[in-house]
Amino acid sequence: MASLSIPALRCGGPAYMPQSHSLNAGPFSLLFEEGQLRRIRLGNREVVRRIYLTVRGPDWSTIPGRIEDLQLEAGNGEFVIQFNSHHRLGDVDFSWTVGIRGFATGEIRMEAHGKAGSAFLTNRVGICVLHPLQECAGMPALIRGTDDEPREGKFPEAIEPQQPFLAFKEIAHVVEKEWLALVRLEGETFEMEDQRNWTDGSFKTYCPPQDQPKPRKMDSGWETMQRVTLLLQNPEGKPVSELVAALAQSGALENRTAAGTPSEPFPILRPDTGKSMPVPGFGFGMPSHGQPLAPEDAQRLKALSPFHLRADFRLSHPGYREELARVAEYALALSLPLEVALVVPPDDAGALAEFAQAWSDSGAEVVRWLVFSEEKDATTDQAMTAARAHLGSLDPLASFARGSKGDFVLLNRNRPAPQPGMALAYGMCPQVHLTDNRTLVESLQGQAWTLLTVAATWQRASAIVTPITLKRSPFSTALKKPPAADSGSPVASVWRGQVDTRQFSLFGAGWTMGSLKRMALNGANSATYFETTGLLGVMAGRGMPADLLKSAAFDFAIEPGWVYPMYHVFADYAEFVGGSAYDITSDSPLRFDGVLLHAGDKAALLIANLEETAGTLRLVELGNIAGLRRLNEKNAMAAMMDPEGYRSRPLEPCPGDAEGWEIALRPFEYIRIDLSAG
Numbered sequence: 001m002a003s004l005s006i007p008a009l010r011c012g013g014p015a016y017m018p019q020s021h022s023l024n025a026g027p028f029s030l031l032f033e034e035g036q037l038r039r040i041r042l043g044n045r046e047v048v049r050r051i052y053l054t055v056r057g058p059d060w061s062t063i064p065g066r067i068e069d070l071q072l073e074a075g076n077g078e079f080v081i082q083f084n085s086h087h088r089l090g091d092v093d094f095s096w097t098v099g100i101r102g103f104a105t106g107e108i109r110m111e112a113h114g115k116a117g118s119a120f121l122t123n124r125v126g127i128c129v130l131h132p133l134q135e136c137a138g139m140p141a142l143i144r145g146t147d148d149e150p151r152e153g154k155f156p157e158a159i160e161p162q163q164p165f166l167a168f169k170e171i172a173h174v175v176e177k178e179w180l181a182l183v184r185l186e187g188e189t190f191e192m193e194d195q196r197n198w199t200d201g202s203f204k205t206y207c208p209p210q211d212q213p214k215p216r217k218m219d220s221g222w223e224t225m226q227r228v229t230l231l232l233q234n235p236e237g238k239p240v241s242e243l244v245a246a247l248a249q250s251g252a253l254e255n256r257t258a259a260g261t262p263s264e265p266f267p268i269l270r271p272d273t274g275k276s277m278p279v280p281g282f283g284f285g286m287p288s289h290g291q292p293l294a295p296e297d298a299q300r301l302k303a304l305s306p307f308h309l310r311a312d313f314r315l316s317h318p319g320y321r322e323e324l325a326r327v328a329e330y331a332l333a334l335s336l337p338l339e340v341a342l343v344v345p346p347d348d349a350g351a352l353a354e355f356a357q358a359w360s361d362s363g364a365e366v367v368r369w370l371v372f373s374e375e376k377d378a379t380t381d382q383a384m385t386a387a388r389a390h391l392g393s394l395d396p397l398a399s400f401a402r403g404s405k406g407d408f409v410l411l412n413r414n415r416p417a418p419q420p421g422m423a424l425a426y427g428m429c430p431q432v433h434l435t436d437n438r439t440l441v442e443s444l445q446g447q448a449w450t451l452l453t454v455a456a457t458w459q460r461a462s463a464i465v466t467p468i469t470l471k472r473s474p475f476s477t478a479l480k481k482p483p484a485a486d487s488g489s490p491v492a493s494v495w496r497g498q499v500d501t502r503q504f505s506l507f508g509a510g511w512t513m514g515s516l517k518r519m520a521l522n523g524a525n526s527a528t529y530f531e532t533t534g535l536l537g538v539m540a541g542r543g544m545p546a547d548l549l550k551s552a553a554f555d556f557a558i559e560p561g562w563v564y565p566m567y568h569v570f571a572d573y574a575e576f577v578g579g580s581a582y583d584i585t586s587d588s589p590l591r592f593d594g595v596l597l598h599a600g601d602k603a604a605l606l607i608a609n610l611e612e613t614a615g616t617l618r619l620v621e622l623g624n625i626a627g628l629r630r631l632n633e634k635n636a637m638a639a640m641m642d643p644e645g646y647r648s649r650p651l652e653p654c655p656g657d658a659e660g661w662e663i664a665l666r667p668f669e670y671i672r673i674d675l676s677a678g
Contacts, residue, residue, distance in 0.1 A: 002557040004504070009633045010612065010668045012501030012508070013554065016437050017612050021072060023079045025102025027232070027244045035067045035085050037100065037110065038438065039590070040230065043252030047181045049202045049442065050130040051228055053112055055087040055094050058121040058215035062433070063087040065096070077104040093117035094125065094218070106240045108230040116222040121215040126188055127226045130195070130202035131155070133445050136173060142180070144170035146189055155203060156194055159453040161413040163210065164203070165192040171205065172233065179243055180233045187226035196449040197409035198432040201442030266618040266662055267588035269607065271596045276580035279520050279597060281307035282570070283339055284538065285467050285531040286327055288474040288495035293333045294543035297533055300563065300643065301334055304538075305574040308367050310339040310466060310528045312475040315351040316374060316483040317490055321358050328364035337367035339466065339528060343405060343479065344383045345374045352390035359394055366398045368526075370425045370466065372405040378414035379403060401425040401464045406476050407432065408450045415457065423462040423525070424454055429472045430511075431500075437507060440470075441590055441610045444514040451522035466528035468515055469536070470500040470508070499535045499553040506636060506668035509565035510593070510608030513670060516573050517595035517606075520581035529570075538570060539563040562640045565670065568631055571647065572606055572672050575599065592617050592665070603675040609665040619673075620660035626676040627651025632669040 007014040021032040028047070030040040036052035055063040065085035073080045081100040087093075097113045112127060138157035144150050146167045155173070156164050165171065167189055172182040188207035195204045207226070208216075232240050283306045293301075311327040313320045331338050345351050359366075371387040373380045379402035388400060401423035404410035408426045416422075428450070430443035447468075454463045467473050474491035477498060483490070502508045512529070519527045533541030535551055540562040549558040579599025584607070586592050592615070594607035605622065609615060629651055631639055639646035651674060655661060665671065 002559050003637050004556055006633050008501065008505065008554070008556055009636050010506055011437060012503075012505045016502065016507070018436070021074070023074050023102060024077045025079065025108050026077050026104045026106035026240060027247055028102070028106055028108060028230075030102075030108075032072070032079075032081060032100075034436075035065060035083060035098065037108065040108065042175050042181070042232075043247050043250070044587075045175055046132040046135055047175050048129060048183070048230060049132045050128070051110055051230075052128055053085060053096050053098070053114075054124060054126065054128055054206075055092065056122060056124040057089075057092060058123055060123055063089045063092050063094070078102055091118060091120040092122070093120070106232040106244075109227065111225070111227045114224045114226070116218045116220055119220045120218050122218050123214045123216070124206065124208070125218065125224065126207040127185070127228050129183055129185070129205040129228055130200075131173075131192075131205070133196070133201055133203075133449065135175070136203060137449070139173055141165070142170075142172040143168045158456045159196045159408070159412055159449055160194040161197070161409070161415075163191050163193050167191060167209065175232075176243060176247075178234055178236065178238070180235070182231045182233050184229040184231065185227070187224060195433065196446045196453075197412055198407050199428050199430055199443045199446035199450060200433055200439070201445035204433075266616050267586060267592055268618045268620055269584050269586050269592060269594055270620050271605070271622065272583040272585050273596075276582050276598075277521050277523065279573070279576050279579050279581045279599070280524050280526055281577050282516070282519075282573075283308035283310055283336075283466075283526070283528045285310045285473065285528060285536075286312070286330060287531045287534045287537055287541075288489075288491045289534040289544070289548045290326070290489055290492065291534070291541065291544060291548065293330055293533070294541060296542045296561070297539065298333050300539060300567075301532055304567070304570045305577065306334075306336060307526065307577075308339045308528070309334060309336045309532070310341060312341045312343075313355065314343045314374070314479065314483060314490055315355055316343070316345040318483075319489065320355070323489065324358055324362050324364070328362040331364055337365040339368045339370065339526075340366050341370040341372065341405070341466075341475070342387065343372045343374050344387065348383050348386040349390070352386050356390045356394060359391075366395050368423075368464065369398060369400045370464070371400060371402050376414070377404065377406075377410035378416070381416070399423055401462070403464070405479060406472075408453075412453065418458045418461065422458055423464055424458060425464040425466055426450070427473065427476065428465060428468045428515075429470070431471060437502075437610075437612070438590070440502075440511055441514070444511070444518055444593070447515060448518040448522045451518070451524055455523055462525040463523060464526050465519060465524050466526070468527060468529050469498070470503060470511075470530075471498045474498050474536070495536065496551050496553075499551040501554045503530070503536065503566075504558060504564045506565050506632065506670060507610070509569050509631065509670045510610050510668055512566040513569045513573075513595070513606050513608050514593045514610070516569070517581070517583075517593070520595065521583055530566075537564075538567045559641075563643045564640065565631055565636055567643060568639060568647070569606070569670065571643075572604065573597070575602065576604070588617075591615065605673040605675065606670070607665075607673070608670045609668055612667050614664065614666050616662050616664045618660055618662050622660075622673070622675060624676045625654045626674040627653055628671050628673045630669060630671050632666040634666070
């Protein structure tokens with residue numbers, strides 16, 4: 001019997017566990033990781049989320065860099081780093097020579113000299129700075145433009161469709177009373193975009209400006225020099241030593257870990273029972289592999305109590321009738337109604353009339369129509385009107401939603417007028433820009449902000465989040481290509497490229513818990529996750545041929561019949577659908593995350609360690625604890641191979657009480673803590 005290695009079980013493999021260096025520059029703590037500065041903190045407050053160099057192709061694909069000749073020296077609150085970064089893929093050949101220094105005064109400076117080794121097309125070459133959401137969203141900012149004129153601004157609160165700041169070379173915001181963090185940029189013209197549009201957990205300062213022609217032809221031998229400097233400033237000219245002394249006296253600079261948070265006392269997780277939100281139902285997507293559903297898989301999926309099954313149809317593709325027959329049979333096996341996504345061509349009336357007839361012949365049931373426009377980023381009024389006219393009579397109880405067939409940004413930049421009973425649909429993928437674990441964790445904040453923006457922009461509109469996937473859904477990816485002339489599945493040639501090995505990992509389980517939490521606490525009406533079976537599903541699938549459980553993305557074996565760790569997150573969450581969700585506040589929210597769920601006489605706390613190191617946290621104000629169930633590298637294989645046996649075992653007793661207790665979590669461990677009324 002095959003099994004997964006510990007790195008694969010934890011987070012999909014060693015490629016997602018890069019080496020990190022914990023550094024200090026005076027009062028700043030930070031991480032250096034794969035040529036980037038990350039999570040620069042002042043005490044417990046994050047100041048800059050990331051500083052990095054990027055090279056992107058003409059299609060916006062990121063050309064990864066290979067770090068060579070790395071030299072790092074650190075001590076006494078200072079550091080010096082030097083390295084070369086080579087970006088080579090296809091026609092692209094570009095290299096950076098990089099020097100980074102951190103000073104005891106709190107100054108951090110990155111200087112990068114870049115040179116093209118070949119001629120190629122690019123949409124972006126340069127430094128990027130990411131600004132954190134919690135500390136910046138809705139807060140004032142001071143800007144110095146490229147004309148040297150200072151101006152006041154504000155980081156947007158709701159997600160801004162377009163760039164909030166243009167053509168600047170300095171930006172500052174308050175980080176402590178009377179103290180500013182100033183980011184100074186040189187060598188290019190910089191502007192900022194609101195990355196929450198793609199569920200990134202940041203605002204991004206980048207170059208060159210978006211209004212410059214793209215793609216740009218980069219000649220061989222072209223050179224650039226760019227510099228970014230982070231400084232602490234006081235309007236009254238006070239020295240940084242006064243700030244350091246104040247932070248040291250408060251204890252904010254003591255015992256800082258690699259993430260910049262205090263290691264003692266342990267991070268505290270505490271339920272916030274002042275406000276509850278209803279726990280929404282969830283569904284899954286039809287599998288892209290095209291295989292039928294095995295009876296055992298149907299039983300295991302029904303145990304998760306999904307509300308619907310999503311099916312996608314591109315009406316300009318001639319094979320949708322065959323796909324509709326398969327979808328109807330699959331939904332019948334699960335006793336589920338369908339969430340039907342229709343991509344409507346410009347001649348929508350004829351295409352919709354043909355689909356309506358095919359639907360009537362299929363005998364399938366629908367809970368919701370998602371209407372998208374083939375040639376537009378967001379649904380047109382014409383497509384919506386035509387869809388209601390042709391589909392409304394098929395099931396009077398089915399609802400309609402419009403929006404984006406991809407990211408939230410496409411809806412946000414093409415906002416329909418608010419209407420009574422409006423439902424808005426969009427998908428989420430956490431790695432549009434970057435692909436590492438920390439970026440995916442940060443994207444959970446971005447997920448919440450899309451829902452908050454829907455509520456602020458279209459009051460009382462229903463948010464239908466569909467689909468939520470680790471990489472772009474195969475259907476969304478296939479839409480970038482012209483409709484196939486044959487009747488084969490549009491996703492057949494692309495789905496293997498959308499495999500992410502974290503789908504099968506404990507990290508995938510913790511990330512899924514964090515996403516379900518954001519859906520519940522921020523008012524999602526419905527959420528659709530992943531697929532049912534296969535390499536993009538919540539389980540492998542009992543009847544899956546071995547070749548469909550292989551991919552170039554990994555070199556280990558996935559066995560038919562396995563469920564993935566995220567299966568157990570959905571199983572835990574399903575017990576509380578229709579109940580209430582409460583936030584869990586965390587002193588270290590990017591590492592330890594959790595949600596409190598309550599329904600009837602049951603209550604449970606779901607917690608995940610979202611990082612690659614073990615850690616201890618302190619839980620307080622929980623009430624009476626009945627016991628807990630762990631999912632970690634020690635028992636994950638047993639839980640994957642025998643999910644029913646894992647879930648039927650007695651709960652582990654807890655050593656704590658209502659006053660609080662410490663609990664140690666392994667890397668990427670997920671736990672469920674049951675609470676009792678007695």
